[in-house]
Amino acid sequence: MEAFSVPTIDIEGLGLDEGGLLLVRRALADLSAGESLRVRGGPPGWDLHLTAWCRQQGHDVETHRLASGDIEAVLTRGSWAEGRWRDALESGHSRLADDELPAEVADPAWGLAARGATVEAGGPSVGFSLSRRDDLWARTAGELYRQAAAAQWDPQTAIDWDAPFDLPPAIEAAVVQVMTYLVENENAALVVPARHLGQVHPHFREVQQFLALQCADEARHIEVFTRRLGLKGHEPMLSTAGGQASLNTLLQAPDFSSATFLLSVLGEGSFITLLNFLHAYAPDPVTGQICRLAARDEARHVAFAMAHLEHRLAAQPDYQTRLQNAVEQRHEELAPTAGLNEEVFDSLVLLAGGDLTPAAVARGHAAVQQLKLDMAAGRKARLLRLGFSPVEAQRLADMHTRNFM
Amino acid sequence: MTAPTLIMGAVAYAPKVVTIWEGFKAWFGQQGFAFDYVLYSNYEAQVEAQFDGTLHLAWNSPLAWVRADRIARSRGQSVQAVAMRNTDCNLRSVIVVRADSPLQCAADLRGLTLGVGAIDSPQATLLPLHHLRQAGLVGGEDFTVRRFDVLSGKHGDHIGGERDAAKALMAGEVDACCMIDGNHLGFGLDGTLPSGATRIIERTEPYDHCNFTTSPDAPRDAIDRFVALLLSMQWDDPQVRPLLELEGLKKWKPGRTGFYPALAEAVDEQGFYGPDGSILRADYRY
Numbered sequence: 001m002e003a004f005s006v007p008t009i010d011i012e013g014l015g016l017d018e019g020g021l022l023l024v025r026r027a028l029a030d031l032s033a034g035e036s037l038r039v040r041g042g043p044p045g046w047d048l049h050l051t052a053w054c055r056q057q058g059h060d061v062e063t064h065r066l067a068s069g070d071i072e073a074v075l076t077r078g079s080w081a082e083g084r085w086r087d088a089l090e091s092g093h094s095r096l097a098d099d100e101l102p103a104e105v106a107d108p109a110w111g112l113a114a115r116g117a118t119v120e121a122g123g124p125s126v127g128f129s130l131s132r133r134d135d136l137w138a139r140t141a142g143e144l145y146r147q148a149a150a151a152q153w154d155p156q157t158a159i160d161w162d163a164p165f166d167l168p169p170a171i172e173a174a175v176v177q178v179m180t181y182l183v184e185n186e187n188a189a190l191v192v193p194a195r196h197l198g199q200v201h202p203h204f205r206e207v208q209q210f211l212a213l214q215c216a217d218e219a220r221h222i223e224v225f226t227r228r229l230g231l232k233g234h235e236p237m238l239s240t241a242g243g244q245a246s247l248n249t250l251l252q253a254p255d256f257s258s259a260t261f262l263l264s265v266l267g268e269g270s271f272i273t274l275l276n277f278l279h280a281y282a283p284d285p286v287t288g289q290i291c292r293l294a295a296r297d298e299a300r301h302v303a304f305a306m307a308h309l310e311h312r313l314a315a316q317p318d319y320q321t322r323l324q325n326a327v328e329q330r331h332e333e334l335a336p337t338a339g340l341n342e343e344v345f346d347s348l349v350l351l352a353g354g355d356l357t358p359a360a361v362a363r364g365h366a367a368v369q370q371l372k373l374d375m376a377a378g379r380k381a382r383l384l385r386l387g388f389s390p391v392e393a394q395r396l397a398d399m400h401t402r403n404f405m
Numbered sequence: 406m407t408a409p410t411l412i413m414g415a416v417a418y419a420p421k422v423v424t425i426w427e428g429f430k431a432w433f434g435q436q437g438f439a440f441d442y443v444l445y446s447n448y449e450a451q452v453e454a455q456f457d458g459t460l461h462l463a464w465n466s467p468l469a470w471v472r473a474d475r476i477a478r479s480r481g482q483s484v485q486a487v488a489m490r491n492t493d494c495n496l497r498s499v500i501v502v503r504a505d506s507p508l509q510c511a512a513d514l515r516g517l518t519l520g521v522g523a524i525d526s527p528q529a530t531l532l533p534l535h536h537l538r539q540a541g542l543v544g545g546e547d548f549t550v551r552r553f554d555v556l557s558g559k560h561g562d563h564i565g566g567e568r569d570a571a572k573a574l575m576a577g578e579v580d581a582c583c584m585i586d587g588n589h590l591g592f593g594l595d596g597t598l599p600s601g602a603t604r605i606i607e608r609t610e611p612y613d614h615c616n617f618t619t620s621p622d623a624p625r626d627a628i629d630r631f632v633a634l635l636l637s638m639q640w641d642d643p644q645v646r647p648l649l650e651l652e653g654l655k656k657w658k659p660g661r662t663g664f665y666p667a668l669a670e671a672v673d674e675q676g677f678y679g680p681d682g683s684i685l686r687a688d689y690r691y
Binding site: 015016017018021043044045048049051052053055056057058078079080083084086087120121122123 | 499
């Protein structure tokens with residue numbers, strides 16, 4: 001190659017240990033293996049640094065002193081940089097186009113790389129058990145994540161914790177019992193998605209992000225329900241074996257879709273109705289505020305769950321049978337348990353009635369009966385949307401746990 | 406009949422040494438070549454094991470090569486350097502001063518203090534002191550030598566001695582210090598020696614670093630196969646690349662011995678080993 005055709009850079013006194021390497025690397029990146037680059041203009045001793053760097057990088061280099069006394073180096077690019085990217089893996093697109101789906105199966109060798117990155121071959125395979133798209137995908141996951149990120153609220157400032165109120169002891173006790181029950185349920189609602197979150201292949205970024213915020217939502221709910229029950233100096237009240245047995249079945253659901261179905265479509269869906277009920281009958285402003293905010297979050301969780309199951313059932317219509325089995329199995333398992341504990345039931349009646357007079361209790365009891373009907377109607381409506389027949393939707397809605405979640 | 410396993414010695418100068426040779430062992434196994442390794446805490450024990458039948462070959466420092474060669478010659482035997490890394494060729498060491506130092510060349514060191522690496526470091530002690538002797542200055546007579554001994558017996562494989570000397574230079578505890586050329590660049594990049602804060606006043610002639618040294622009577626066929634497999638390792642191969650990256654090379658090259666004589670001279674000048682490879686320095690602990 002003629003001397004005049006060799007690309008030349010002048011690093012103008014910049015040391016290789018103070019940024020000069022960046023200029024050399026960028027100039028080399030424009031060359032193919034075997035092509036040469038002339039470098040001039042480094043500070044005293046730079047040729048030693050360049051030689052050491054080239055040795056380490058596998059580039060040939062020759063240095064010589066010009067008539068001016070300056071040193072000039074000619075590098076010949078080695079083949080190593082290209083070699084690193086031979087057989088590199090393509091990992092899809094970072095931004096999904098409208099109606100574009102992520103990969104059907106996420107490659108374990110993509111590891112933790114950003115979706116769309118070019119991934120060097122030979123890296124570690126990371127074992128994510130949720131790596132098949134239809135097992136976890138929801139078309140609206142990205143949009144629901146954005147909504148969730150925008151709707152995060154600060155428990156400290158979103159609730160008027162200093163609002164003055166003083167409830168009769170029986171009503172305050174009812175609130176404390178209900179909050180005790182809510183915390184227990186939110187613990188399950190945090191643990192179930194958290195267990196799956198760590199298993200989601202990062203290729204399904206939108207689902208991963210949504211589940212992370214779902215966990216954050218539940219952490220906030222646990223905080224505000226805990227703060228409300230202790231607001232007047234009380235400790236939590238009763239936690240029953242039957243209630244915990246019901247929640248435990250959620251932890252044992254066989255896969256992500258079944259767990260999402262039982263927890264979110266049926267459980268959290270019912271909880272929205274319950275939280276709206278508590279908002280409506282809240283005896284104090286703090287209870288009202290926290291139930292309203294929590295219900296808003298739960299609605300997103302239900303929306304994600306519905307979107308996921310719609311995707312899965314569209315891809316695998318037979319999966320409907322698995323969902324039926326999940327409900328039936330849970331029903332069988334819970335048949336010998338007591339269901340909703342009496343203390344919670346009575347507390348809801350008292351909150352809806354307002355006091356312990358027979359007339360108020362009758363009103364409250366009717367309201368709780370209506371609550372249960374509303375919950376069942378909501379479950380049935382969601383099951384219909386997922387394609388269950390009206391008869392089947394009614395049957396499954398009625399088999400849902402008496403513990404609500 | 407199954408071919409005997411080729412046994413190689415290596416010095417455990419850092420935990421990654423286990424990862425490296427376990428990886429090589431697995432890779433050789435996949436190529437149908439029986440290979441195993443023995444780790445030593447120091448090069449002296451490793452070289453001695455090359456002469457008692459324990460090892461077929463050893464991954465030797467340049468100083469260990471000099472000693473193995475001397476022991477073999479004194480016994481009428483021979484050892485060969487059969488392979489080395491591309492990064493073992495044509496290294497230089499430098500003598501560095503603070504940028505504002507009045508020192509301009511070797512002669513200016515007279516009466517001052519030079520920081521060197523470990524007692525057994527070719528690059529940070531033996532070769533720079535040899536270079537200065539060529540320039541007419543004898544360490545301990547014409548200038549004070551302050552040693553930064555880290556992990557003696559590992560022949561300077563551990564970078565700690567050079568780094569400690571560099572820090573002492575910046576702290577004003579020594580007037581100059583010694584290191585391998587790549588470490589001067591590396592210390593600039595990692596901030597040990599802030600960019601522009603030091604100046605190179607001397608550089609040694611090029612020399613070579615590590616090599617695979619065969620033991621006397623090593624099985625020729627197995628050594629040939631070992632070398633052929635090494636030379637076939639391709640950086641392009643994603644299975645091999647992590648091993649090469651850990652060991653710090655892009656390609657294995659056939660061994661050569663023409664760039665070790667300066668170190669052998671340094672060993673004699675500084676009374677490190679005798680002509681038969683015996684250890685002469687009384688203050689050498691390993």
